[in-house]
Amino acid sequence: xxxxxxxxxxxxxxxxxxxxxxxxxxxxxxxxxxxxxxxxxxxxxxxxxxxxxxxxxxxxxxxxxxxxxxxxxxxxxxxxxxxxxxxxxxxxxxxxxxxxxxxxxxxxxxxxxxxxxxxxxxxxxxxxxxxxxxxxxxxxxxxxxxxxxxxxxxxxxxxxxxxxxxxxxxxxxxxxxxxxxxxxxxxxxxxxxxxxxxxxxxxxxxxxxxxxxxxxxxxxxxxxxxxxxxxxxxxxxxxxxxxxxxxxxxxxxxxxxxxxxxxxxxxxxxxxxxxxxxxxxxxxxxxxxxxxxxxxxxxxxxxxxxxxxxxxxxxxxxxxxxxxxxxxxxxxxxxxxxxxxxxxxxxxxxxxxxxxxxxxxxxxxxxxxxxxxxxxxxxxxxxxxxxxxxxxx
Amino acid sequence: xxxxxxxxxxxxxxxxxxxxxxxxxxxxxxxxxxxxxxxxxxxxxxxxxxxxxxxxxxxxxxxxxxxxxxxxxxxxxxxxxxxxxxxxxxxxxxxxxxxxxxxxxxxxxxxxxxxxxxxxxxxxxxxxxxxxxxxxxxxxxxxxxxxxxxxxxxxxxxxxxxxxxxxxxxxxxxxxxxxxxxxxxxxxxxxxxxxxxxxxxxxxxxxxxxxxxxxxxxxxxxxxxxxxxxxxxxxxxxxxxxxxxxxxxxxxxxxxxxxxxxxxxxxxxxxxxxxxxxxxxxx
Amino acid sequence: xxxxxxxxxxxxxxxxxxxxxxxxxxxxxxxxxxxxxxxxxxxxxxxxxxxxxxxxxxxxxxxxxxxxxxxxxxxxxxxxxxxxxxxxxxxxxxxxxxxxxxxxxxxxxxxxxxxxxxxxxxxxxxxxxxxxxxxxxxxxxxxxxxxxxxxxxxxxxxxxxxxxxxxxxxxxxxxxxxxxxxxxxxxxxxxxxxxxxxxxxxxxxxxxxxxxxxxxxxxxxxxxxxxxxxxxxxxxxxxxxxxxxxxxxxxxxxxxxxxxxxxxxxxxxxxxxxxxxxxxxxx
Numbered sequence: 001x002x003x004x005x006x007x008x009x010x011x012x013x014x015x016x017x018x019x020x021x022x023x024x025x026x027x028x029x030x031x032x033x034x035x036x037x038x039x040x041x042x043x044x045x046x047x048x049x050x051x052x053x054x055x056x057x058x059x060x061x062x063x064x065x066x067x068x069x070x071x072x073x074x075x076x077x078x079x080x081x082x083x084x085x086x087x088x089x090x091x092x093x094x095x096x097x098x099x100x101x102x103x104x105x106x107x108x109x110x111x112x113x114x115x116x117x118x119x120x121x122x123x124x125x126x127x128x129x130x131x132x133x134x135x136x137x138x139x140x141x142x143x144x145x146x147x148x149x150x151x152x153x154x155x156x157x158x159x160x161x162x163x164x165x166x167x168x169x170x171x172x173x174x175x176x177x178x179x180x181x182x183x184x185x186x187x188x189x190x191x192x193x194x195x196x197x198x199x200x201x202x203x204x205x206x207x208x209x210x211x212x213x214x215x216x217x218x219x220x221x222x223x224x225x226x227x228x229x230x231x232x233x234x235x236x237x238x239x240x241x242x243x244x245x246x247x248x249x250x251x252x253x254x255x256x257x258x259x260x261x262x263x264x265x266x267x268x269x270x271x272x273x274x275x276x277x278x279x280x281x282x283x284x285x286x287x288x289x290x291x292x293x294x295x296x297x298x299x300x301x302x303x304x305x306x307x308x309x310x311x312x313x314x315x316x317x318x319x320x321x322x323x324x325x326x327x328x329x330x331x332x333x334x335x336x337x338x339x340x341x342x343x344x345x346x347x348x349x350x351x352x353x354x355x356x357x358x359x360x361x362x363x364x365x366x367x368x369x370x371x372x373x374x375x376x377x378x379x380x381x382x383x384x385x386x387x388x389x390x391x392x393x
Numbered sequence: 394x395x396x397x398x399x400x401x402x403x404x405x406x407x408x409x410x411x412x413x414x415x416x417x418x419x420x421x422x423x424x425x426x427x428x429x430x431x432x433x434x435x436x437x438x439x440x441x442x443x444x445x446x447x448x449x450x451x452x453x454x455x456x457x458x459x460x461x462x463x464x465x466x467x468x469x470x471x472x473x474x475x476x477x478x479x480x481x482x483x484x485x486x487x488x489x490x491x492x493x494x495x496x497x498x499x500x501x502x503x504x505x506x507x508x509x510x511x512x513x514x515x516x517x518x519x520x521x522x523x524x525x526x527x528x529x530x531x532x533x534x535x536x537x538x539x540x541x542x543x544x545x546x547x548x549x550x551x552x553x554x555x556x557x558x559x560x561x562x563x564x565x566x567x568x569x570x571x572x573x574x575x576x577x578x579x580x581x582x583x584x585x586x587x588x589x590x591x592x593x594x595x596x597x598x599x600x601x602x603x604x605x606x607x608x609x610x611x612x613x614x615x616x617x618x619x620x621x622x623x624x625x626x627x628x629x630x631x632x633x634x635x636x637x638x639x640x641x642x643x644x645x646x647x648x649x650x651x652x653x654x655x656x657x658x659x660x661x662x663x664x665x666x667x668x669x670x671x672x673x674x675x676x
Numbered sequence: 677x678x679x680x681x682x683x684x685x686x687x688x689x690x691x692x693x694x695x696x697x698x699x700x701x702x703x704x705x706x707x708x709x710x711x712x713x714x715x716x717x718x719x720x721x722x723x724x725x726x727x728x729x730x731x732x733x734x735x736x737x738x739x740x741x742x743x744x745x746x747x748x749x750x751x752x753x754x755x756x757x758x759x760x761x762x763x764x765x766x767x768x769x770x771x772x773x774x775x776x777x778x779x780x781x782x783x784x785x786x787x788x789x790x791x792x793x794x795x796x797x798x799x800x801x802x803x804x805x806x807x808x809x810x811x812x813x814x815x816x817x818x819x820x821x822x823x824x825x826x827x828x829x830x831x832x833x834x835x836x837x838x839x840x841x842x843x844x845x846x847x848x849x850x851x852x853x854x855x856x857x858x859x860x861x862x863x864x865x866x867x868x869x870x871x872x873x874x875x876x877x878x879x880x881x882x883x884x885x886x887x888x889x890x891x892x893x894x895x896x897x898x899x900x901x902x903x904x905x906x907x908x909x910x911x912x913x914x915x916x917x918x919x920x921x922x923x924x925x926x927x928x929x930x931x932x933x934x935x936x937x938x939x940x941x942x943x944x945x946x947x948x949x950x951x952x953x954x955x956x957x958x959x
Contacts, residue, residue: 071643072454094475095631097642104922105629107718109545117629201822201907202803243908249825250907255642261455263804264824281453377719388924389737391908421868422770429766432759436785436839439796443788446799457799497693508686516690519697525889526701527897527941529914530934533921534704537711537931557700560693618789620900621914625921637791641904645795653792660787664780 059144062309064089065316068121070096070299071254072277073171075332082319088312093118098207098253099127106304110136115306119313126210126372126380128167128300129160133377137166138303144314147321150340155298159374167300168317169338171273171330174358174369175211175295177288178260178270178278191219191290194267195238200247202266204256205239209387210372211295212239212251212269218292224372232383240390251391260285272358273335287358289365296369298338330359440657447650454644466647470655473646479636480652486548486632487616490555495609497556498563499601505564506571520561531558532625539626546628554626555619559612566611570604603670610663617656705938712931722927730932738916738933742940745913748827749896752834753842756891757884759835760842764883765876768850769858779847786840794833794904801829801905825907833901841890849883850876885952893941913937 071094079090096102102123109116111134123131131137142148148168161167179188184199194203205212214224216235227235242248249265250256257274259265261281275287303313319325320339327345330337331353337360346354357365375383446456450463471477501520505513523531535554539546578600582592620634627635637649712730716722735742767778785793800807801823808824811817823829853876861871899914913933920930 094643095629095639097639098923100923104925107925108540109628112543112545114545200820201825246907246909248908253642257643258455258457258641258645258798261453262457262798262802264802264822278453281451281455281458381717388919419868425762425766425770428762432763433781435759435836436782438800439793439836440785440788442796442799443792446796457802497696500689501693504686504689510683510686513686516694519694519702523697523701525893525941525945527893527914527937529897529899529917530708530938531701531704533917533930533934534708535700536921537707537927538700538704540927541707541711553700556696560697564693614787618787620790621898624918634789634791637789637795641791641795649792653788657784657788661784668776 059311061086061088061315062312063087064091065309065312066091066093066117066119067313067316068093068095068102068118069170070094070122072274073122073299073333074329078320078325078329081325081328082316085319086312086315088316090316096122097255099124100207101253103127103130110134110304110306113306115308116304117308118304119307119309120301120303120316122170122299122301124208124210124297124299125158125160126375128302129374130380131302132161132166136305138305138307138310139165140168140303140317141310141314144311145318145321147318150321150323150326152338152340155338158298167302168321169298170301170320171333171335172296172298172338173335174272174289174361175206175208175215175269175297176272176290177215177267178256178275179267179286179288180260180263180282180284181286182284183263183266188267188288189291191215191292191294193290194269195219195242195247196267197245197247199266200245201249202264203242203248204250204252204259204265204268205248205391206256206269207251207253207391209384209391210297212391213383213387214295214370214372215269215290218290218294218370221292223293224295224370227373229379229382229386232386236386236390243390257281271335273333276334276358289357289368293368293370296366296371334359336361443650444654444657447647447654449647449650451645451647456645456647456650466651470648470651473648475631476633476636476640476646476648476652479631479633482548482630483617483633486551486555487613489552490559490616491609491613493552493556494559494563494612495605498560498608498612499567499605501560502564502567502571503601506568506574507576520564523558523561528558528621529625532622535622536625546626547630550626550628551623551630551632554622555616558619558622559615562615563608563612566608567601567604570601570607574600603667606667610667614660708931708934711927712935714928714931716928718925718927727928730928731936734929734932734936738913741911741913741916742936744911745896745937746940746944748831748834748902748910748912749892749898751831752838752895753888753892755831755835756839756842757888760839760887761846761880761884764843764846764850768847768853769855779844782843783840790837791900793837794900797829797833797836798824798904824905825910827906827910829905830901830910830912833905834895834898837898837901838891838895841894842887845886845890846880846883849880849886853879881952885948888948889945892944896941896944897937 065088067090069092073094074092079092083089102121106116106118106121108114110131128137140148145168148164151164151169155169155172157163158167177188177191177194181187183202184193193199194205210224213227213232213235216238217224217227217231220231220235220238222231222235239248250259252259252268254274256265256268256270257278260268260270260275261278263282270287272287275285279285301317303310307313320329323339323341323345326337326339327342327349330342331346331349334356336358343354343360346360354360361369446459447466448462448464449456449459450461450465451458452460466472501516504510505516532554535550535557536546538544539550544550578596579592582596583589587595618634619632620638623632623635624638631639633652640646640649710724711722713724713727714722714730715725715727763782767775767782771778799805802808803822803824808817808822811823812819812821817823858871858876861875862868865871865874896912897914899912899918902910902912902915914937917930917933917937920926920933
């Protein structure tokens, strides 16, 4: 279809895909390969094995859909359109600020198979992986989501969910640097600029381990795809030093926003679309793709195993995988849409958006993006403990 | 906070203010008042900021930098649905928790003051304990209880927690009121042939009513404002303080300031009214 | 028979509230104790094991945060005393007919949501805000200095948020002192400072004692001020308990920390009571 226009510089779809894969570097490729053919020690699930999806009790639409998402992660029109088309009211709850915190909030009821009164929740890859291993997610009935074939090929087989049995990407994005050139007094280029003593006390990092550790590792010349525990220790040591000298002001989830806007933070590890949105508050803010590379992630729509309205949830997933709707969302949230054909639709809305590398990244940008190595549960705990000991005290 | 309302009551019932003695202004007084004035400025600075920023029109998500004067937020105080929901939830919780805590607390206070009974001292100690325990400890211990019992946290557990921490305050406030109570009035009523219930309703209750009202107000305010204990036991529910906590990270609509200001104004009105009512009662 | 039934009345009256406190305050503390001696992780499940290592681990890992919490709470208490005592004194002895009004003014800010007040402090103290700019112009703050995200801001926030807990008990104690007594003392000691030291101050000590405790205890367990007004270097024990419980799901460590906090506070109260003399306790 219009795929040839998706990456403007490359002519044919076949080539596009290859270039995309090559472009994204070993990272995504490795991730995909692992997904299909697990290499090395197979992660042993710590929780009960995923229960097969229970047949949806009634394939009829409910009146309401409870959708928990991160703040500023959808436009209001999409929800209205969904109601118009299907007569379903979306109870849209912006309650997710941090993967770890949200997990803490839902773990008790879900571990007891009690309802959390949510039909769709949106969590980042690694947390989605954890929920799958715990068996807390309902398997998606792809018959109800015919549009799922619009998912970009590169995201089809992540290591944690080969074939996307339990998860469907909501948005992807980059973790890089958001900063205020007026306050830093200069343009930044490198991840390591965040350690510049001139910015002492005006620097924030993220509480998401993979984001912060990944960027710091990149600054140290280590690919996050190959990070060992020793690498992580070295990176954490570097962060710790920066905490002790007072370089780092805070570790944040979403809340680097107010700090950047007020001018308390000059340089922050930040999420791509966020910084674009924050420009409304403070037009001086700039986004930086650090020269050493940056992190790439996806947030996924997941259906908790106790969801009351599974069929409606799947209908909604199908709805947002329509390129037209996906483009509408992308235009608002300014993150990378995982849906094929969005670029064409974006061109119709605003050609500038279609050319924005933050929303429709070109292969050169993707080539420099990294994803964190999949960790088995034991490693996960080691890494987290190491990291959290600095970040959350 | 327990003392404050009790204090007002003690201050108010005085039949007449002592006539101000003519006195010279000493330099010490000037110093003292200057100091006190500074203290008041310190106390009201953040309040001023809150009120001021309720009239702001923020450019984007955050109401942190003054942009321009606007009445938008006041015209549409419920424009943010999640905020409105949170407020409604908080009011519901506060209403239920206040009612229960006021009843429980008043009964304990009556029992302690009216009767001497074995274990009364232990009850006094039990009542003091929550006041000397940090909120994190209360919140976290209650959470472990709910985890152990397998009770899902949510509306019910918030209400349970709020009743728990309000009881002590209610007892203290009502007790402060009862201390000066003339119990012979009750006996007189019974001598006149009223039964106990009738005596309570017609004599005791009207006399201790202001104390109960003050206790209820206090417990309502405490419930509406509680953050720490609620954070531990709220489950998926979001009360007003929890909403403010979450929004501080991602978006602060000026409606938060509008609601904060409204609560403040209502408090002023209620305190004013209760003072007037009490003063009248003593005439 | 009737007499025996009557003897039951106070028990029946106190029963619901006392039961509530036992069930949702005392029993949770016991579950907390049990959890603090358990082993395991969220993923493998927890089991009771008389495991005292949690306490050792908690103490050795988070000793800094413990010390910091007590330092900050101590500083906040001292500053609150320095600000609050003169304020209470001014109102009690010089308030005249405006006593109630002034007291209401002191209490009023605290009917605004705690979190909104603290957010307002963030706005006031912001690096690019007017206060910091003014201080820099006056050279009271170095050019690269700041207020927000410093120890000053955290202690200032703690002081602010718990100030009324200091003012009110002191006011109550001062208010009880007969003005005639002060006048007599002034005649006796000739200097008003000595009159204050010999008469007023000792008589107000119960208020100081209660006020200090009511300020110190919540301040030591607080995590909101450190979170919003501080950095990772101002983390207090409350922050650790909160994140261990609600984020990292390490219940045994979190429970051990809660228990240690409670024990440390009880110890502090005991030492403080000994220093001031136990008779002050009963006031």
